[in-house]
Amino acid sequence: MSLHSPLHLMSVVGARPQFIKLAALHAALSDFPQFRHSIVHSGQHYDPEMSQAFFDEFHLPAPDVFLQIGSAPHNVQIGKGILALDEVFSSLQPDLVLVYGDTNTTAAAAIAATKRNIPVAHIEAGLREFDKSIPEETNKLIADALADIWFAPTHTAVEQLAKEGKTTNVCFTGDIVIDLLARRYGGVSSEAQKKEIAFLTCHRAVNTDNAERLKSILEAVTNLPMPVIFSVHPRTATAISLHGLDSYLASPRIIVNKPISFWETQQLIRESCCVITDSGGVIKEAYFHQTPCIIIDEQTEWVESVDEGWATVAGAGVKKIINAVMDRKVPLGSSQALGDGKAGYRILQFLNDFFHDQS
Ligand code: UD1
DSSP: OOSOOOOOEEEEEEEEHHHHHHHOOOOOOOOTTTTTEEEEEOOOSSSGGGHHHHHHHHHOOSEEEOOOOOSSSSSHHHHHHHHHHHHHHHHOOSSSSEEEEEEHHHHHHHHHHHHHTTTTEEEEEOOOOOOOTTTTHHHHHHHHHSSSEEEEEEEHHHHHHHHHTOOOSEEEOOHHHHHHHHHHHHHHSSSOOOEEEEEOHHHHHHHHHTHHHHHHHHHHHHHOOOOOOEEOOOHHHHHHTTTOOOHHHTTTTEEOOOOOOOHHHHHHHEEEEEEOOOOHHHHHHHHHHHHOEOOOOSSOOOOOHHHHTTEEOTTHHHHHHHHHTTTOOOOOOOOTTOOOOHHHHHOOOOHHHHHHHHH
């Protein structure tokens, strides 16, 4: 490694939320010519609206390497990812691998890079849901156990890393997706005129793999007084058919969409009177847009949103969801607890200092 030649940072991404985080980092890279950046796409997500659409929307360069690990059970997907990434790391020898969030691609990249003695930096480190039955939780634990640098989006995440003995090479950044939102909408949180519509997303295994929970969620949202716009993940579409719940999608109360673009999603979150979701990404985006959020899960890693009164953990019970929507509160403003729009800059500045100290 030499500071005279550009340091090679390699981002490994593969799932929809990672393309969005990559876009925020990519925008910040123009101020850091000391870095050469390459992109490896694992192929975990492959449908055009789950993958290419984001590269187009954010004008991202095409991935330098496209692997085709595709859909598979968790261990198979992670195993295929490790095998494919091992070859990439061995032939391209990056100076550092950046892993994002908590998908199977994240875990595979952290394992494969560590086994090749390549430093790993984890963007969105330190978040915990304290339940190892959640697939994303084990991916977070693997990535954080193996990382050399931890980019923490919240102070709660920094504290959690400290509890786990990680105090050096931990950098508080704020959430990197807030960078994109702050640039587009101005400021660090932004409230728009709301309409009497609710926006629903539901894709976490805890809901899609459990027919009773999925039915209960659909029963609740089709009994709300306002129309509900439902952006349906492919996993959820399959689960609805499998569990014989298609009739709910025919309800006049629900407007069904295929997965939509990032900025269309933001506009819907921004204009809705509330969002109903199990997505961590949507929870923090709702916080930014000052839209009350009903979490159809048993916990969240974005505890700041709950603490400030913007989000309510409702679970999947029909009455609990309906009551949470009807009793939703609109707190007076929000703090910048989930980010101030400068995460990408902080990440790259930290990496610059990290390599400088090592030279
Ligand atoms: C993954 C991440 C999750 C993230 C989500 C964003 C894991 C464990 N979970 O969940 O953290 O929030 O991405 O969307 O990595 N499928 C398609 N087309 C695609 C991709 C997937 O039809 O392009 C279908 C397949 O049936 C597949 C299923 O969706 O089996 C699940 O995909 P997968 O990537 O395993 O997990 P996600 O639910 O997308």
